[in-house]
Amino acid sequence: MALYRDHAVVLRSWKLGEADRIISLHTHDHGKVRGVAKGVRRTKSKFGARLEPLSHVSIQLYRGRGDLDTITQVETVDRFTTLRDDADRFARAEAMLEAVDQVAQDREPDRALHVMLVRALRTLNERDSALVVAAFFLKLLAHEGVQPELDLCVDCGNEGPFAAFDFDDGGVRCHEHRRGRPISDGAIQLMRRILGGGLGGVLEAPVGPATGEVDMLATALLEHHLERRLRSVAVLEQNPR
Amino acid sequence: MSYSSTVQELIDSLGRLPGIGPKSAQRVAFHLLKAPPEEALRLSRAIVDAKERVSFCARCFNLSEGGDECAICRDPRREERIVCVVEDSQDIVAIERTQEFRGRYHVLQGAFSPIDGVGVEQLRVKELMTRVGEEDIEEVIVATNPNLEGEATASLLVKYLKPMGVRVTRIASGLPVGGDLEYADELTLGRALEGRQVLDAGTPADG
Ligand SMILES: [Zn+2]
Ligand SMILES: [Zn+2]
Numbered sequence: 340m341a342l343y344r345d346h347a348v349v350l351r352s353w354k355l356g357e358a359d360r361i362i363s364l365h366t367h368d369h370g371k372v373r374g375v376a377k378g379v380r381r382t383k384s385k386f387g388a389r390l391e392p393l394s395h396v397s398i399q400l401y402r403g404r405g406d407l408d409t410i411t412q413v414e415t416v417d418r419f420t421t422l423r424d425d426a427d428r429f430a431r432a433e434a435m436l437e438a439v440d441q442v443a444q445d446r447e448p449d450r451a452l453h454v455m456l457v458r459a460l461r462t463l464n465e466r467d468s469a470l471v472v473a474a475f476f477l478k479l480l481a482h483e484g485v486q487p488e489l490d491l492c493v494d495c496g497n498e499g500p501f502a503a504f505d506f507d508d509g510g511v512r513c514h515e516h517r518r519g520r521p522i523s524d525g526a527i528q529l530m531r532r533i534l535g536g537g538l539g540g541v542l543e544a545p546v547g548p549a550t551g552e553v554d555m556l557a558t559a560l561l562e563h564h565l566e567r568r569l570r571s572v573a574v575l576e577q578n579p580r
Numbered sequence: 581m582s583y584s585s586t587v588q589e590l591i592d593s594l595g596r597l598p599g600i601g602p603k604s605a606q607r608v609a610f611h612l613l614k615a616p617p618e619e620a621l622r623l624s625r626a627i628v629d630a631k632e633r634v635s636f637c638a639r640c641f642n643l644s645e646g647g648d649e650c651a652i653c654r655d656p657r658r659e660e661r662i663v664c665v666v667e668d669s670q671d672i673v674a675i676e677r678t679q680e681f682r683g684r685y686h687v688l689q690g691a692f693s694p695i696d697g698v699g700v701e702q703l704r705v706k707e708l709m710t711r712v713g714e715e716d717i718e719e720v721i722v723a724t725n726p727n728l729e730g731e732a733t734a735s736l737l738v739k740y741l742k743p744m745g746v747r748v749t750r751i752a753s754g755l756p757v758g759g760d761l762e763y764a765d766e767l768t769l770g771r772a773l774e775g776r777q778v779l780d781a782g783t784p785a786d787g
Contacts, residue, residue: 380760391728426736430694437695574699579706
């Protein structure tokens with residue numbers, strides 16, 4: 340059928356012509372889809388506001404012959420107001436959108452990815468926990484089949500203690516075979532908890548010395564996997580002076 | 581079929597313009613090739629003239645012709661205590677049409693959009709902070725677009741201007757959310773300027 344309904348998170352949008360926008364969506368059932376929203380820049384209709392990046396929407400699209408579908412109806416599911424009020428949280432949310440945009444394939448359904456993204460956005464919207472983005476990146480890597488090895492030395496299979504994280508081999512290394520970036524025990528524990536189903540507890544925990552380390556490692560790991568830098572993360576590190 | 585390199589170069593150049601896809605580029609190229617020579621020459625001359633004479637204002641980054649500073653910055657009748665911050669020069673045109681604003685401007689040359697790599701370093705935020713530090717500015721009105729990036733830009737400006745003790749206000753809602761400022765009609769935009777709200781006050785707010 341040419342007309343279809345779905346749930347989607349708006350990843351990005353671009354101006355098109357005088358008053359239209361191209362909207363890139365990650366949908367629940369149809370993978371990554373690009374659609375045209377007509378007249379949204381000019382009219383007073385709520386359409387434009389509903390289709391801003393970050394929005395989680397219920398949507399109807401018309402599939403024509405080209406690459407671009409036409410968006411015919413939109414209702415808001417989550418607006419994530421708190422994410423919009425604070426430039427820093429907004430940038431961190433966009434880092435997650437950017438990661439999904441990189442990983443997702445056009446029109447290839449990936450429900451788990453869609454659900455993961457919605458959950459992460461809801462979490463970040465509810466509380467400004469420092470590890471939401473890092474946890475999302477790590478879970479995304481696991482979802483992509485490249486979960487980091489955190490239990491055995493990637494060289495000798497030794498059960499630790501570990502001294503370094505090797506990006507090329509995607510895991511920890513013992514003292515004897517240390518190579519790559521130094522890693523603390525605290526960071527390894529945190530990452531194990533995130534990937535082992537203990538995310539709730541991790542997000543509740545106060546910011547500790549390993550928090551920043553895990554944040555940096557998770558970003559570096561994902562960038563290594565994508566073979567490119569994440570623009571949103573680079574922007575987060577900027578300062579006007 | 582492929583075009584000669586001359587024609588292809590024209591199509592490619594047009595295709596690099598914002599909002600012009602490959603098909604439009606082709607259409608414009610063929611229009612120009614079919615048009616009388618004067619028409620194409622007039623266009624090329626207009627581009628060359630504009631590039632030669634127009635630059636960005638050294639103070640506010642608005643378009644400026646015939647000087648380091650733009651006509652608004654040079655106008656002694658403009659109120660220097662109020663600065664209206666906009667994303668692009670087009671927005672100045674829209675606000676000037678309302679005839680509601682007698683202050684000066686500051687053009688950020690974009691909006692906060694991390695996913696596009698546009699952060700505080702890509703916008704003219706540092707220059708705005710320098711102006712707030714050096715000029716006699718009492719109020720900064722943030723008139724960025726009423727959309728996601730515009731609101732994020734507003735909160736970014738509050739973050740950096742707040743410690744400087746200047747009053748930061750935001751044009752009132754009533755503008756179509758998700759829309760572009762340049763499309764707002766004069767009346768709505770005028771009311772939005774009048775009804776602006778303090779985002780964070782360096783001095784006690786009085787509206
Ligand atoms: Zn080893
Ligand atoms: Zn100027």
